[in-house]
Amino acid sequence: MLGARAIAILCSAAVAACSGAEDPPVSELETTSAEVDASDMRALTEVSDEPGVQDPAAYKTPAPDPVVPVPDLQTGMTAVGSLRPVNDSGVSGNLTVSDVRGGTLVSVSVTGAPPGVRVLEPALHRGTCGETGERVAVLSGLRLTATGLGAVTDTLDVPPRTVMDGAHVLVLKGVPAGPATPPLACAELPLNRPDPPV
Numbered sequence: 001m002l003g004a005r006a007i008a009i010l011c012s013a014a015v016a017a018c019s020g021a022e023d024p025p026v027s028e029l030e031t032t033s034a035e036v037d038a039s040d041m042r043a044l045t046e047v048s049d050e051p052g053v054q055d056p057a058a059y060k061t062p063a064p065d066p067v068v069p070v071p072d073l074q075t076g077m078t079a080v081g082s083l084r085p086v087n088d089s090g091v092s093g094n095l096t097v098s099d100v101r102g103g104t105l106v107s108v109s110v111t112g113a114p115p116g117v118r119v120l121e122p123a124l125h126r127g128t129c130g131e132t133g134e135r136v137a138v139l140s141g142l143r144l145t146a147t148g149l150g151a152v153t154d155t156l157d158v159p160p161r162t163v164m165d166g167a168h169v170l171v172l173k174g175v176p177a178g179p180a181t182p183p184l185a186c187a188e189l190p191l192n193r194p195d196p197p198v
Contacts, residue, residue: 077160077192089184095170097189099160106139106154113148121177125169129186132171166191
């Protein structure tokens with residue numbers, strides 16, 4: 001057995017050996033904040049090879065979907081799609097047209113209306129978005145918020161077979177709207193026929 005004096009001598013020698021070890025230079029342990037920031041910025045600004053990651057093209061607004069017929073076993077005729085901006089208006093939105101008893105139900109929602117515009121007139125016209133013809137029916141005024149958002153649902157006293165015959169469009173204009181008022185958005189309505197009963 002070691003005596004108390006021997007144990008004390010061994011312990012003090014071990015402590016001296018540990019404290020005598022040289023610490024690694026500070027330069028090996030620390031990286032300056034400027035180096036860290038530069039490294040992080042390079043990582044953030046590099047474009048990944050993975051599609052859609054940090055790729056500016058991934059943030060482009062997709063083109064609006066055309067209005068298309070959709071299966072509807074309840075009412076028989078429905079078409080849904082998007083309103084596209086015309087005349088560089090920036091106004092776009094969504095559109096649903098359905099067959100209801102006594103007429104055609106039309107729902108329109110929009111975004112991007114110009115500042116100062118408070119009401120839009122959605123109207124059914126003959127023709128196409130490129131060549132708008134006679135106005136057939138007018139929906140209730142579409143009231144807008146201060147941020148250019150709005151929606152309206154109305155029933156037109158026009159048969160759905162007429163609205164969805166492939167020869168009509170829904171046009172949005174500012175109010176008051178006349179024949180010479182430039183449209184802000186448009187959607188061409190497709191040819192649609194009732195689904196057969198199940």
